[in-house]
Amino acid sequence: MARVEDLAKPAVPAGAGAGDRERGRALNAAARFATRAFSLVVLLIAWELIARSGKVTPFMLPPLSAVIERIYADAASGMLWTNLGVTLARAMAGFFIATVGGIALGAAMSRLRPVRWFFDPLISIGFPMPKIAFLPIIMLWLGVYDVSKISMVVFDAIFPVLTATLAGLAAVDKELIWSARNMGAREHELIWQVALPAALPQIFTGLQVALPIALIVEIVVEMALGGYGLGAAMMSASRFADSRGVFAGIVEIAIVGYALIKAMAAIRRRLLLWHHEAQAPA
Amino acid sequence: MNDQAQIVVEGVTHTYRPPRGRPVPALAEVSLEVRRREFFALLGPSGCGKSTLLYLIGGFFATEAGRILVDGEPVAAPGADRGIVFQHFALFPWKTVRANVRYGLERLKIPRAEREARAQAMIDLVGLRGFEDSYPSQLSGGMKQRTAIARTLAFDPSILLMDEPFGALDAQTRALMQTELLGIWQRTPKTVIFVTHDVQEAVYLADRVAVMSARPGRIKTIVETRFGNRDPSLLRSPAFVEKVEEIWNLVRIEAIKAQGTEAP
Amino acid sequence: MTRVVVRYLPILILALAWEAASRLGLFSSLTLPALGDVAASWLELIRDGDLVSNGLTSMYRGTAGLVLAVVIGGGLGVAMASSRVVNALLAAPIEVFYPLPKSALIPVTVLWLGFGDGSKILLIFLGCMIPVTIGAYNGARGSDQVLLWSARSMGASRLRTLWDVVVPSALPEMLNGIRTALALSFILLVSSELIAAQQGFGYLIGYLGDNGSYPGMFAVVLTVAFLGFAADRLFQLLTGWLLRWRE
Numbered sequence: 001m002a003r004v005e006d007l008a009k010p011a012v013p014a015g016a017g018a019g020d021r022e023r024g025r026a027l028n029a030a031a032r033f034a035t036r037a038f039s040l041v042v043l044l045i046a047w048e049l050i051a052r053s054g055k056v057t058p059f060m061l062p063p064l065s066a067v068i069e070r071i072y073a074d075a076a077s078g079m080l081w082t083n084l085g086v087t088l089a090r091a092m093a094g095f096f097i098a099t100v101g102g103i104a105l106g107a108a109m110s111r112l113r114p115v116r117w118f119f120d121p122l123i124s125i126g127f128p129m130p131k132i133a134f135l136p137i138i139m140l141w142l143g144v145y146d147v148s149k150i151s152m153v154v155f156d157a158i159f160p161v162l163t164a165t166l167a168g169l170a171a172v173d174k175e176l177i178w179s180a181r182n183m184g185a186r187e188h189e190l191i192w193q194v195a196l197p198a199a200l201p202q203i204f205t206g207l208q209v210a211l212p213i214a215l216i217v218e219i220v221v222e223m224a225l226g227g228y229g230l231g232a233a234m235m236s237a238s239r240f241a242d243s244r245g246v247f248a249g250i251v252e253i254a255i256v257g258y259a260l261i262k263a264m265a266a267i268r269r270r271l272l273l274w275h276h277e278a279q280a281p282a
Numbered sequence: 283m284n285d286q287a288q289i290v291v292e293g294v295t296h297t298y299r300p301p302r303g304r305p306v307p308a309l310a311e312v313s314l315e316v317r318r319r320e321f322f323a324l325l326g327p328s329g330c331g332k333s334t335l336l337y338l339i340g341g342f343f344a345t346e347a348g349r350i351l352v353d354g355e356p357v358a359a360p361g362a363d364r365g366i367v368f369q370h371f372a373l374f375p376w377k378t379v380r381a382n383v384r385y386g387l388e389r390l391k392i393p394r395a396e397r398e399a400r401a402q403a404m405i406d407l408v409g410l411r412g413f414e415d416s417y418p419s420q421l422s423g424g425m426k427q428r429t430a431i432a433r434t435l436a437f438d439p440s441i442l443l444m445d446e447p448f449g450a451l452d453a454q455t456r457a458l459m460q461t462e463l464l465g466i467w468q469r470t471p472k473t474v475i476f477v478t479h480d481v482q483e484a485v486y487l488a489d490r491v492a493v494m495s496a497r498p499g500r501i502k503t504i505v506e507t508r509f510g511n512r513d514p515s516l517l518r519s520p521a522f523v524e525k526v527e528e529i530w531n532l533v534r535i536e537a538i539k540a541q542g543t544e545a546p
Numbered sequence: 547m548t549r550v551v552v553r554y555l556p557i558l559i560l561a562l563a564w565e566a567a568s569r570l571g572l573f574s575s576l577t578l579p580a581l582g583d584v585a586a587s588w589l590e591l592i593r594d595g596d597l598v599s600n601g602l603t604s605m606y607r608g609t610a611g612l613v614l615a616v617v618i619g620g621g622l623g624v625a626m627a628s629s630r631v632v633n634a635l636l637a638a639p640i641e642v643f644y645p646l647p648k649s650a651l652i653p654v655t656v657l658w659l660g661f662g663d664g665s666k667i668l669l670i671f672l673g674c675m676i677p678v679t680i681g682a683y684n685g686a687r688g689s690d691q692v693l694l695w696s697a698r699s700m701g702a703s704r705l706r707t708l709w710d711v712v713v714p715s716a717l718p719e720m721l722n723g724i725r726t727a728l729a730l731s732f733i734l735l736v737s738s739e740l741i742a743a744q745q746g747f748g749y750l751i752g753y754l755g756d757n758g759s760y761p762g763m764f765a766v767v768l769t770v771a772f773l774g775f776a777a778d779r780l781f782q783l784l785t786g787w788l789l790r791w792r793e
Contacts, residue, residue: 028302039638060658118556125557128778129771130732133748135740136755137767141577216647220737223652231650235741238653246653253650254642261645342695360698372692376714376791385710389701419793437700 062244070248079233080252086228088256090146091218094153095211102158102210103203106165107191123162131156132220139225149221156217157210164206168199201272208264215257230256287315288473289339289441294348296334307498308334311348314492314501319471323484323507325533326494327540332477333445335499339475340366340443352441362390365439369446371426373418379405379429380414386437404432407466424455431463435470442474448483457514460487464512481530486517493532496539505529579761588765596750597766604735604746607663611670612731616724619675623682623720624712627689640679648673648730649737656742666738666746673734674727681723685716718792721785728781732774 044064050056051063058066074080109116135152142148172195180194196203222231230253237245296309308331316322324332338345339352341360350357352364360366365386373382383404387397405414408428418426427447434442447463448456460483467474478484484491485507493502507525509516516522561581567573568580575583591597626633651669659665689712697707739748747770754763 036638036641040642043638043642121554121556122560125775128729128775130729130736130774131771132733132740133736133751133767133770133774136751136763140755140760140763212645212647216649219647220649220652220741223649223737223741234650234653238657238742241657243654243657246657250646250650250654254646257645257647337695340695340699342698360695362699362701364699366696366699368692368696370692372690372696374693374711374714376717385697386700389697389706417791419791433696433700 059241059243062247066244067247067251070244071251074248083228083230083233084252084256087215087218087222087230090149090229091153091214094150094218095157095214097150098154098157098161098210098214099207101154102161102206103165103196105158106162106169106203107196109162109166110169110195111187111191123159127159127163131159132217135221135224144225145227149218149225152221153214153217157214160206160209160213161203162206164209165199165203168202168206169195171202172198204268204271208261208268211260211264212257215253215260219253286317288318288353289316289475290351291315291335291339292349292351294335294338294345294350296331296338296346298334309338310498310500312499312501313348314504316473316475319473320490321467321474321476321488323488323491324475324477324494325481325484325491325529326479326499327496327533327537328479329497329540330494330536331497331499332494336366336443336445336475336477340364362386362437363439364441364443365434365437366443367427367430367434367445367447369449371418371430371450373426373429373433375418378415378417379410379421379432382418382429383433383436386433390437400436404436407435408432408462422455423451424459427451427459428462431466435466438470440472442472444474444476446477446479449478456483461514463487481533482517482526485522485526485529486512491529493529494536496536502532502536505532576758576760579764583761584764584768587759587761588769591762591765597769600746600750601769603663604739604748607666607746608670608731608735610663611667611735612674612727614667614671615674615727615731616678618671619678619723619727620682620720622675623679623684623723624686624708624716626679626683627686627716628708628712636679640676644676644680648676648734652734652738652741655738661742661744666735666743669738670731670734674731677723677726677730678720679723681726682716682720685719686712688719689715718789721788725778725781725785728777729774732770732777736770 047061048064051058051061071080105115105119109119132152134155138148138151138155142151176194176198177190180190185193218229219231219234222229223235226232226236230249234246234249234253237243237249291312291314294309294312295307297305298308299305312331312335324335326332337343339350339357341357341364345357374385377385380401383401384397387400392400402414405411408431410425410428410432413421413425418429421429427450431447448459451459464487476484476487489506489508490504491507492504494500495502505525505528507529509519509522564578565581568575568578579587588597622632622636626636648669651672655665655669655672659668693711693715694707697711698704702710735746736748739746740752741748743749747766751763751766751770754760754766
């Protein structure tokens with residue numbers, strides 16, 4: 001989010017030279033990062049000050065310093081890594097299955113009419129449903145261990161991948177397909193070598209939506225089912241009125257969530273170097 | 283100061299400061315006077331600051347140096363005495379034609395019955411009867427601009443500021459709108475300041491044309507362009523053509539300069 | 547009309563397949579109760595009042611949280627777009643909380659407010675505020691300068707233009723943000739009720755499951771799923787009407 005534009009300034013064509021613009025852009029990116037980092041620091045300081053001010057109890061808002069101590073202790077004891085590993089493993093497993101399944105089903109739907117007809121209403125109805133409501137049913141069918149947790153993640157994460165794949169494939173330039181056909185490409189070659197690469201930007205956007213969903217669902221499922229994991233640990237802390245543990249969990253999950261988003265963005269840049277969006281100004 | 287001068291611009295200088303990048307001088311020591319009920323054109327190449335000058339007169343931002351007086355008072359803020367019409371119509375897309383035209387009257391707290399009557403009269407004046415309940419997205423470019431004009435005329439400002447109002451219309455619609463505007467102006471005389479980059483349009487519509495230089499804008503010269511009658515046949519008359527030629531020669535050098543300083 | 551039927555036919559087929567599979571004994575009646583039994587349980591739950599009373603509790607929590615999120619979030623978003631000061635104050639918390647999985651707030655709201663309505667309403671309010679604020683902010687920022695100037699030249703004060711121009715301009719994007727918030731509110735509501743509640747849809751589902759009343763459990767799950775779907779569809783209709791002026 002950029003600074004608020006001064007609403008009184010009219011739009012006028014730029015008079016500055018091209019070199020100035022380049023320099024301006026780089027400076028701007030640096031400035032934005034600095035402001036974000038700065039605002040985060042301000043927020044953290046505010047947290048510490050409010051917690052120590054005596055206006056709220058240490059139960060309601062434990063000081064940042066205490067929470068950091070706790071995270072450090074968990075890291076040292078190994079608890080943090082165990083929980084983190086378990087949560088990430090299940091979330092990523094679900095995410096990958098959703099990715100493969102979503103793209104495969106999306107490709108099938110875009111090529112085969114009957115498949116499309118069958119699944120279309122299911123997607124249309126399924127999208128806005130709170131799919132987490134199906135957790136008890138999944139528990140009934142698949143138990144309370146990893147399988148059911150990962151299945152729930154897949155159930156939720158597959159939707160954005162599917163819709164993005166469908167949209168991406170639908171938008172592929174017909175001329176690309178016709179040229180490839182003209183040069184003798186067969187059905188499966190068309191899909192792998194032409195359609196999917198062309199749809200990749202949009203599909204990847206779907207993946208970028210699906211990953212945070214996978215994390216959220218995994219955490220909720222852990223809270224409901226218990227066991228290991230960041231979500232389970234947080235909920236258990238809540239039950240024991242361990243507010244430092246709860247806040248430590250929030251910080252840890254926030255960091256994980258942020259890291260995942262950044263990682264996806266970096267992968268996107270690398271993967272889509274050939275795409276014209278890489279050429280467009282930042 | 284001329285008694286008849288309604289608008290006085292004295293030594294106005296303005297710099298455009300973009301949110302990022304270097305400040306750019308927009309206007310340099312601009313001075314002019316516009317007489318009451320005159321049709322006055324501001325003509326110049328792109329980027330010469332003519333729109334900026336119009337917005338300063340409109341009070342949408344403050345002058346850095348120099349001053350602008352309307353009816354003897356310095357301009358401090360936008361007001362209902364200076365109605366403005368924009369190139370891209372600036373209609374409220376979520377309001378119908380009627381609701382758009384009514385807006386200024388609502389702000390002036392005019393009683394309901396009178397509001398409805400005046401709005402309807404304006405809609406009829408610009409030839410949009412029957413479209414009162416249409417949304418702007420349902421109208422053609424020419425119809426949108428007529429709505430915008432009706433909206434501004436509805437609250438009867440004594441000054442009309444027009445920023446290339448026909449620039450977004452196709453050539454045929456533009457020609458028709460020019461004649462219509464003249465007709466409206468002759469019936470409800472107002473002071474008009476009309477910004478354009480089209481020489482022929484300026485000479486056809488205006489009593490006087492101010493030619494501006496390339497950025498930073500200055501008033502290069504002001505030319506009288508009052509003709510006896512203003513029906514479309516005027517466009518072919520030798521006197522008219524000569525005048526257009528004369529002014530085009532003044533503008534051409536500035537247009538070339540403007541091309542040179544344009545960013546790639 | 548036939549178009550709609552053909553489109554949703556697969557659902558009917560699945561329903562028939564479900565009924566057939568249970569009648570044929572393909573699945574134990576525990577794992578997959580017959581569709582007929584589920585329907586019967588649903589009626590029973592309505593008659594007993596369980597479904598309705600828990601449903602009203604859930605609806606109350608969800609609506610309260612969402613309304614707070616929309617009004618306060620929308621107001622903040624517009625304020626941020628209109629005032630440098632507000633923007634500077636709020637941009638940091640929003641950027642920090644945007645990537646946080648909102649369900650991570652469940653334990654802390656339970657910690658503060660326990661198992662009752664309060665924790666759910668707070669959770670939904672906090673979680674749903676962010677998409678609404680961002681939508682309102684982006685929408686308000688996109689206000690056309692010339693629309694603002696036109697309004698001012700017609701006598702509108704700066705404050706007036708906020709209401710007359712900025713808010714309607716922001717509406718499309720804000721409605722988008724609200725749509726996201728609507729779906730999110732259902733998710734947060736059901737999640738928190740499954741995990742830590744003594745009333746509500748989620749609680750009812752858990753209770754029926756623990757008691758082995760699977761037909762009833764299925765019935766409530768399907769009810770909730772349907773409500774989420776219906777809410778989204780209704781909202782789309784509302785949006786269509788509100789934005790009927792668009793091309």
